[in-house]
Every structure is written in structure tokens, then in C-alpha cells.
Amino acid sequence: MNTPAQQPSGPEPEGGHESEGPEVKDRVYRSTSGIAGGVLLLAIVGWLCVDAVATGEGRAPWLALATLLAIVPPVVAYTLLPAVYAGDDRLRVRNPFRTIVLPWGRVATLRAGYTNEVVSDAGTKYQLWALPVSLRARKRAARRKMRATGERAQGVDVRTAGQAPGAGGVSRRGGAGSAPGGTEAPERAPSDRAMDELRELHENRQTAESAQGEVSVRWSYEILAPTLAGVILLTVLLAVT
Numbered sequence: 001m002n003t004p005a006q007q008p009s010g011p012e013p014e015g016g017h018e019s020e021g022p023e024v025k026d027r028v029y030r031s032t033s034g035i036a037g038g039v040l041l042l043a044i045v046g047w048l049c050v051d052a053v054a055t056g057e058g059r060a061p062w063l064a065l066a067t068l069l070a071i072v073p074p075v076v077a078y079t080l081l082p083a084v085y086a087g088d089d090r091l092r093v094r095n096p097f098r099t100i101v102l103p104w105g106r107v108a109t110l111r112a113g114y115t116n117e118v119v120s121d122a123g124t125k126y127q128l129w130a131l132p133v134s135l136r137a138r139k140r141a142a143r144r145k146m147r148a149t150g151e152r153a154q155g156v157d158v159r160t161a162g163q164a165p166g167a168g169g170v171s172r173r174g175g176a177g178s179a180p181g182g183t184e185a186p187e188r189a190p191s192d193r194a195m196d197e198l199r200e201l202h203e204n205r206q207t208a209e210s211a212q213g214e215v216s217v218r219w220s221y222e223i224l225a226p227t228l229a230g231v232i233l234l235t236v237l238l239a240v241t
Helices: 032-055 060-080 135-159 190-205 221-240
Strands: 027-029 083-086 090-094 098-103 107-112 116-120 125-127 216-219
Touching: 032 060, 060 221, 083 190, 107 190, 116 190
Parallel strands: none
Antiparallel strands: 027 083, 083 090, 090 098, 098 216, 107 116, 116 125
């Protein structure tokens, strides 16, 4: 599922409601290309099923409806729903089939490997589906960093070759790995940058009194129930066909 195109968008204010409290301050991380892929899949499945219902004969319309009921909820769960909400007091992880709320005081660490994970102080691991790891993006970032390092090294060699500043010397500034003003900017993949921001927020807030509490896990029955019903209905229809 983790493809190079699935890169998380930058933090943005959480929308969708006007409630007061930490929700307003939450930073939201999503996979924008994952959402786009989900919309495309839903459009294709919807078009095929609607066409089967409208033009099909016999059990075909019922099979199409059962297929629609069995496929749409998982597609929504894996592409549109995943999100990570980072507030001042807690981290809320919305994965395909469950939502986990971890106060910062109960977070032990945030790990980035082949997947991005948050680990509670009890040792339980929760994958961050909204922050998929792209190895290709990491390689691109590493190559850019190496090129920027090489350019800066060449600039140092030129300056130390006897060309004094102000006398026609060459100054290599603002390369691919430099920020405005000549300062070095770290080259990181988008998901790794998001994890860095979450680690910084965790470090700053883990000892706050308001960031303590219990870890809660809620299963997404609104996704599981229709999926199970669709699978059962589809199985029954195929068995009697």
C-alpha cells in the first residue's frame, strides 16, 4: 500500500466542525495521493455497479449491490479515513478500522522505519496509516542532500585555493540543500518531516499536566458492519447462483 506517490500533506488546521478546545489547534496529517486514489477507485466501482444494476438481468443487479456494499467501506477506510491529529494534549490516530487516542504523556516514542509507528508507554505499537513511508522519496532526499553537500564542498575548495573573499573569489551559496541566507536546510522525505514535527511536539508536551490520561481505542463498527454484511450477502448470492 505504501507507494512512492503516497506522501502526506503538510500540517493544516482541522476543519469540519466548530467545537471549542484542543480540536481547533490540532494539526492534521493525511495522504493526499491516497485520498485521490480512493476517489478514483470509488468512481470506477460505482460506475461499474450502477451500470450492472441498470442494465443487468437476473441476479446481476443484486450481485452488483452486494459487491458495492462489500467493497466501498474498505476502500473508504483505507484511503479516505486515515488521518493523524496532533494536538497540544494528545495524539489521535485514525486508522482504517479503529481510532486510537494517546495523551502525549502516554507516548513512549515515535518510530520511523519501513512504517511509521507510535509506541505507548505500555509497549503497544500503533501504525500511522496516514503517514505511509516512501523509500523512493527517502532516496530522492538523500541524493539531493549528497549533491548539496558536494556543491558546498566544492565551494570550500575554491575559497581555500588562494582566492580571498572580495578579490574575485567564488562563493557557493544557496545550493540545492541550502535555505535562504546560505544556511543549511535538512533534506528529508515528507513523511519523515511529519514524524520530526510529531516528535518535537511530543518532547515539548509529554510532561504537561493536561497531556496525561488513558489510552483509548475505538473500533470503527460503521465500517466493519456494512463490510461484513456485504461479504455475507455476496457469499449467499454466489452460493445460490
